[in-house]
Amino acid sequence: MEPMNKVHKRWIFWSLILSFFIYSFVVYTSGTEFPKNSKQFTSEAKLGKDTFQKYNCISCHQIFGLGGYMGPDLTNVISDEHRGENYAKAFLLTGTERMPNFQMSDTELGAIIAYLKYIGNTVEYPVKNSTTTWYGTIETKSDE
Amino acid sequence: MSRTKDTSFIFILAGMIALVLGLIFGSIGAFQMIIPNFLPEIPFFKARPLHVSLVVAWIFLIAIGGIYHYVPKYLGLKWHSNKLIKIHLWIFFGTGILIILSYLNGKFGGREYWEFPPIFAIPILFSWLLFAYNFYKTIFRKKQSWPVYIWMWASGIAFFFITFLEANSWIFDYISGNIVREITIQWKAYGALVGSWNLLVYGTAIFIMERIGKNTKLALSKTAFLLYFLGLTNLIFGWAHHTYVVPSASWIRYVAYGVSMSELLILGKIIWDWKKSISTAQKHFHLLPYRFLFASDIWVFLNLILALLMSIPGINILSHGTHITVAHAMGSTIGINSMILLSSVFYILKGDHNQSRYLRFSKSVHSGFWLLNISLAFFWLSLLMAGVGKAMSSSSMNFQEMMLKIEPYLTGFAYSGIGILIGLLLILIPAIISLRYRYQDERISL
Numbered sequence A: 001m002e003p004m005n006k007v008h009k010r011w012i013f014w015s016l017i018l019s020f021f022i023y024s025f026v027v028y029t030s031g032t033e034f035p036k037n038s039k040q041f042t043s044e045a046k047l048g049k050d051t052f053q054k055y056n057c058i059s060c061h062q063i064f065g066l067g068g069y070m071g072p073d074l075t076n077v078i079s080d081e082h083r084g085e086n087y088a089k090a091f092l093l094t095g096t097e098r099m100p101n102f103q104m105s106d107t108e109l110g111a112i113i114a115y116l117k118y119i120g121n122t123v124e125y126p127v128k129n130s131t132t133t134w135y136g137t138i139e140t141k142s143d144e
Numbered sequence B: 001m002s003r004t005k006d007t008s009f010i011f012i013l014a015g016m017i018a019l020v021l022g023l024i025f026g027s028i029g030a031f032q033m034i035i036p037n038f039l040p041e042i043p044f045f046k047a048r049p050l051h052v053s054l055v056v057a058w059i060f061l062i063a064i065g066g067i068y069h070y071v072p073k074y075l076g077l078k079w080h081s082n083k084l085i086k087i088h089l090w091i092f093f094g095t096g097i098l099i100i101l102s103y104l105n106g107k108f109g110g111r112e113y114w115e116f117p118p119i120f121a122i123p124i125l126f127s128w129l130l131f132a133y134n135f136y137k138t139i140f141r142k143k144q145s146w147p148v149y150i151w152m153w154a155s156g157i158a159f160f161f162i163t164f165l166e167a168n169s170w171i172f173d174y175i176s177g178n179i180v181r182e183i184t185i186q187w188k189a190y191g192a193l194v195g196s197w198n199l200l201v202y203g204t205a206i207f208i209m210e211r212i213g214k215n216t217k218l219a220l221s222k223t224a225f226l227l228y229f230l231g232l233t234n235l236i237f238g239w240a241h242h243t244y245v246v247p248s249a250s251w252i253r254y255v256a257y258g259v260s261m262s263e264l265l266i267l268g269k270i271i272w273d274w275k276k277s278i279s280t281a282q283k284h285f286h287l288l289p290y291r292f293l294f295a296s297d298i299w300v301f302l303n304l305i306l307a308l309l310m311s312i313p314g315i316n317i318l319s320h321g322t323h324i325t326v327a328h329a330m331g332s333t334i335g336i337n338s339m340i341l342l343s344s345v346f347y348i349l350k351g352d353h354n355q356s357r358y359l360r361f362s363k364s365v366h367s368g369f370w371l372l373n374i375s376l377a378f379f380w381l382s383l384l385m386a387g388v389g390k391a392m393s394s395s396s397m398n399f400q401e402m403m404l405k406i407e408p409y410l411t412g413f414a415y416s417g418i419g420i421l422i423g424l425l426l427i428l429i430p431a432i433i434s435l436r437y438r439y440q441d442e443r444i445s446l
């Protein structure tokens, strides 16, 4: 078995480390710019985010499909025509057999709704109307 | 020369206890999926973080404990400071207890995976810095060429630090004021975080294989390093397969897709080496450390196929947000990481001695091995089936109807989880008892 050349090793390693930092910088800036979004993160939505984290909603729910799987995805719960604000409020006010009633204050309730509304405005998830290319990627309406 | 007890054994013991507790909370969570009011004292939003944090603690404690043990014993390098090891242990341990208490009291940070209040990130980072400092101070004294596992440990330690900082970056408005950026960075950090513990764990696997096979050339070879660099490339660029659905720039997705597919090379190598692996297996199968490594190889093969499929955007659009993701997560953390870590536990127990010298109740361990692997196969398949069921549900079906449809699979998942729990108890209880005898005999020089 041939050992690997010491100089090659160092070159590859440090190039990878350098590309990590460059790639991170680009992802942090231009890769994740979403101008439509920044203005909607009001102070109420921010409080809603804190409340969402305080009650650990993510342990049972997903946002963009990421989270625990006890309950449904909440990305579009407000923007979805079949669900919406009052529907979501009803769950939060009463709880269900599986979802606890957190007895939250009106301020917290309003804030969580504002936060979910803010998330729902970014994207449609689960994605409907998409086509798969022969090489496996997805094309959606929003890419056009 | 004065001699002292080896602190690494306490890490190993703590790791095994964390796993037992983690499994109990995991099982509670699984039964809550199928029985709504199961154990209301520990509701799912507490059971899940308790489970995930404790099993992640098992992974870290055993990986770190192994490094603390192996470096002075087999690489001929005395630790720069044994006191720092003790401080690391107690900070890590103390923080762990506080995190468990905060979960039980319903105090959360509410982020996926690290669900504890962010304040606890500070002592974790601090203790990690001590570990890193001690490790680099020690390892840079080694003048000869480093085998690949030292590279893996060295880079795994550095990347954990970076990605843990990244995972907590949401406290700044620049990140959390933009949900697209927040979610993208969160999964960038988590992808690399799993990548960093994989470096620690796979490094350990290569180290043990080197010891068992008595072949030091393997860990210096070109192939070993190319595979290591491939892993590092995936850690840096591959994470965005978690966030295909998030509307970030599309090149992020293309980079992730392309890079993820490079893992096909690993799959190819496994198939290529198949015959050789079988003949090595026949030679060493009686050794427990080897046997667990062999099991991990099979799980690598299965989980790699699944991971490659899930990284194709056209498939990911269906599998994302279903239990297929859970199958992938637990299939890999149990099948790959935990098998390797069990191998490490039994290698530490064995030392340079005959396997039977310290090992008590070896029959129980052997039965546990089979029960664990067979139950894991059912566990993994049940989660895959539940995921397929969810992915195939028509969009007109509401959430409750969908859950009802996949309930048989979730039931299979919960019961096979009990099989995993019992299998692991059959392995861990003898290991814990045996570790005591081993600990009493082991001294390291200061």
Ligand code: HEM
Residues within 6 Å of the ligand: A059, A067, A068, A069, A070, B023, B026, B027, B028, B029, B030, B048, B051, B052, B055, B056, B325, B326, B329, B330, B333, B334, B338, B413, B414, B416, B417, B418, B420, B421
């Ligand atoms: C070594 C053993 C184990 C490890 C390392 C492990 C690891 C993990 C990880 C990393 C997750 C997060 C997965 C995700 O969100 O995608 C998870 C979730 C979970 N695990 Fe485990 N696990 C283990 C054993 C078990 C067992 C025996 C059970 C019992 C049936 C179990 C039940 C669960 C449940 C219910 C979840 C939550 C899934 C959800 O959110 O829907 N785990 N586990």
